[in-house]
Amino acid sequence: MAIAITLHIEHLGKRIGRAPVVLGIVGLIIWSLTSLPFLLDPKLYSLQDHANWLRINWAGFAAARVLFSLSFFLVLARKESLLEHGEMDAARKIHASFATLTYAAVGLLLYGLAGFSSLSGSGQYGSRFTYGLLVLGPALIAIAIINHIDHLSRVIGKPAVVCGVLGAGLWAVSVLPIAIKPSLGEFAGNWDKITLYGFNGGGLILGGVSVALVLLRKRSQDASAA
Numbered sequence: 001m002a003i004a005i006t007l008h009i010e011h012l013g014k015r016i017g018r019a020p021v022v023l024g025i026v027g028l029i030i031w032s033l034t035s036l037p038f039l040l041d042p043k044l045y046s047l048q049d050h051a052n053w054l055r056i057n058w059a060g061f062a063a064a065r066v067l068f069s070l071s072f073f074l075v076l077a078r079k080e081s082l083l084e085h086g087e088m089d090a091a092r093k094i095h096a097s098f099a100t101l102t103y104a105a106v107g108l109l110l111y112g113l114a115g116f117s118s119l120s121g122s123g124q125y126g127s128r129f130t131y132g133l134l135v136l137g138p139a140l141i142a143i144a145i146i147n148h149i150d151h152l153s154r155v156i157g158k159p160a161v162v163c164g165v166l167g168a169g170l171w172a173v174s175v176l177p178i179a180i181k182p183s184l185g186e187f188a189g190n191w192d193k194i195t196l197y198g199f200n201g202g203g204l205i206l207g208g209v210s211v212a213l214v215l216l217r218k219r220s221q222d223a224s225a226a
Contacts, residue, residue, distance in 0.1 A: 014092060017078045020071035026114035027067030034060025055119050062115025065108050065137075072105035099149040107140030131179035138171035138203075160213040174199030 012021045035056050038044050044053040079101065094101075114133035145152065145165050152161045178184045209218040 065112030111137030
């Protein structure tokens with residue numbers, strides 16, 4: 001993802017500003033690097049034996065999402081500045097509304113704070129407060145996508161948007177049972193695997209499907225224009 005954004009940096013930088021793009025890239029790199037040890041040795045996911053490694057992973061998770069949140073806040077500030085100066089250049093116009101950008105920024109911030117909150121918890125992810133943030137953050141992100149659905153549907157197609165909304169919704173739902181009853185998250189057998197990892201993985205897969213649909217749409221448009 002960091003490579004994909006980097007390849008598109010000139011266009012994105014002109015549209016939303018270079019600083020938000022750089023923050024997004026840095027966040028993805030941090031997320032990737034702190035996950036790399038687990039790719040090399042999956043046993044590090046065992047909290048009892050490698051608690052420090054898991055905390056490093058969650059710190060990277062949290063830092064990345066806070067950086068993503070700051071990126072959206074910067075886009076929000078840029079949009080306000082462009083409107084104040086009467087900017088009319090279509091290439092620099094930010095189509096997302098203030099509400100959409102705010103939902104996304106706050107949602108990602110809460111998502112990141114949940115990661116930092118988990119570092120002080122006694123269990124795998126922390127307290128009910130942590131779980132609540134892990135529900136509320138993705139829920140706000142889903143609302144942000146829904147709030148911008150008309151424009152996104154015209155640009156990338158409704159199926160891709162629906163997959164994105166469902167993906168974010170699954171992230172929120174994945175932790176909801178544990179937010180209601182935190183003891184379910186304390187290595188409670190298959191329940192934890194199904195809700196947290198199963199639903200969360202499903203959300204990520206839907207995100208990937210959404211991107212694939214955008215790719216197919218672009219190829220179709222390019223073929224029609226040729």
